[in-house]
Amino acid sequence: MGVLEPVVRIQAEDFDTAAEIGRLTEGRADVGAVVTFSGLCRDEAGTLAALELEHYPGMAEAEIARIARQAIERWPLLGLTAIHRHGRIEPGENIVLVVAASSHRQAAFEAASFLMDFLKTRAPFWKKEHRRDGSAGDWVEAMEADEAAAKLWNPRA
């Protein structure tokens, strides 16, 4: 058996979480655990009209694939998918999906969490806010807590 290749997609359109789970589990009986993470756009207490997600085409795919391959090296996975949307996304809509499949749950939980922590800090995406009152929105600022979460996976690095 060859090394597992992750599924990585960067797209403007929405995704179907159930279909993406099916893609990793159909036609096989060795998967015992599937963990999914969905990231959605919040309305920020009713003040946000939409987020505009800018990305670096080419590098966005390449960087998420690099992170996914690290997860595949580190955990015994049977499937791994990461989908990230770009463009205008309104509150309640999906932004990102991670699906990790394994024989047992711990690897699937940890791999999904690892992928999200590094995607947040290393995948070239930037969010700009569009406010409901029409005032000029700001670029969302990176959070130190996200950097700290990513560092915990490699404590000696």
Added chain:
Amino acid sequence: MSEKTVKLIYFAWVRERIGTGQEEVSLPAEVESVRDLLLWLRERGEGYGDALKYPEAIRVAINQEHVGHHEPLAGAREIALFPPMTGG
């Protein structure tokens, strides 16, 4: 050593402040590292100065891979400058 031409790409507020998404520039031979590039670009005009006022806050990718500020520019065809990322 002669000048070399590279493609610079800017994202998010770096792009807005500089006022363009990408450009080709000829780098003088003395611009050898990422840090040299940030300091050199900062002097090119008001927008550049505004975008790169705190060069240590700027993230950089060479040929679509993240690099640190001490990275040499040798072999760079495409250099991207952007703020810390906020995807996910």
